[in-house]
Amino acid sequence: MTARPTRRTAMALVLAGPLALRLSPAAATPDEMRAAVDAFTGGRPVNPGRVTLDVPLLVENGNAVPLKVSVESPMTEDDYVKEVAIFNERNPLPDVIRLHFTPRSGRAAAETRIRLSGSQNVHAIARMSDGSLWSAVADVIVTAPACAES
Amino acid sequence: MVAMVNIPETVTAGTVVEVKILISHPMETGFRTGPDGTLVPRNIIPEFRCLYGGEEVFRAEIFPAVAANPFLSFFLRAEQTAEVELLWTDEAGQEHSEARLLTVQ
Numbered sequence: 001m002t003a004r005p006t007r008r009t010a011m012a013l014v015l016a017g018p019l020a021l022r023l024s025p026a027a028a029t030p031d032e033m034r035a036a037v038d039a040f041t042g043g044r045p046v047n048p049g050r051v052t053l054d055v056p057l058l059v060e061n062g063n064a065v066p067l068k069v070s071v072e073s074p075m076t077e078d079d080y081v082k083e084v085a086i087f088n089e090r091n092p093l094p095d096v097i098r099l100h101f102t103p104r105s106g107r108a109a110a111e112t113r114i115r116l117s118g119s120q121n122v123h124a125i126a127r128m129s130d131g132s133l134w135s136a137v138a139d140v141i142v143t144a145p146a147c148a149e150s
Numbered sequence: 151m152v153a154m155v156n157i158p159e160t161v162t163a164g165t166v167v168e169v170k171i172l173i174s175h176p177m178e179t180g181f182r183t184g185p186d187g188t189l190v191p192r193n194i195i196p197e198f199r200c201l202y203g204g205e206e207v208f209r210a211e212i213f214p215a216v217a218a219n220p221f222l223s224f225f226l227r228a229e230q231t232a233e234v235e236l237l238w239t240d241e242a243g244q245e246h247s248e249a250r251l252l253t254v255q
Contacts, residue, residue: 106227
């Protein structure tokens with residue numbers, strides 16, 4: 001049986017077209033994000049896990065997207081989370097926020113609201129006191145992106 | 151600049167306390183054009199710090215991707231009765247700090 005365009009694939013193309021066109025030249029590409037991530041990690045391997053990144057799957061307003069990040073750690077003097085960096089793929093700048101924790105933080109968790117200029121992946125990378133790196137990714141669909149009207 | 155701070159007043163020793171702050175600030179990204187068609191100069195709060203008993207317990211480096219009127223929530227472990235200070239300066243040079251006494255029983 002030969003593959004022929006179904007109604008579903010036609011719909012997918014119709015829906016995906018405008019998404020591809022919306023990428024503005026000012027936006028950071030995933031490559032720029034990768035460069036920012038490499039600068040943060042120093043080329044060390046990043047393991048998936050230990051980080052929980054909580055961003056809504058679908059947001060209406062890209063101007064204030066709630067973001068919650070937490071990292072599993074005992075938060076003692078010997079073993080704690082030093083830093084959590086949040087990166088995005090399509091905003092003009094790849095960095096979002098860097099959170100610096102100490103053993104006295106008690107819990108490596110934080111919450112804020114961010115701007116997203118379109119549907120994209122948001123990445124969180126945590127650096128532990130032993131230097132190991134852990135990460136999580138969240139895919140967000142934004143219906144009304146930030147920076148749309150100016 | 152106005153800020154709303156939420157920290158419990160009295161807790162038992164060893165409790166991990168949530169600190170919440172909402173700062174009234176435009177967090178101008180520097181990528182937006184104003185009514186006259188020119189770029190509105192960037193003015194964000196690039197750094198936020200929290201001291202507890204004079205010692206830094208939490209710090210955030212903030213980029214333009216943080217929303218206007220930034221909200222931050224984070225934690226600290228209550229060990230002794232001490233002042234919790236929240237400090238930030240925006241790129242226009244406006245300094246601000248908030249202090250709350252955290253009583254530990």
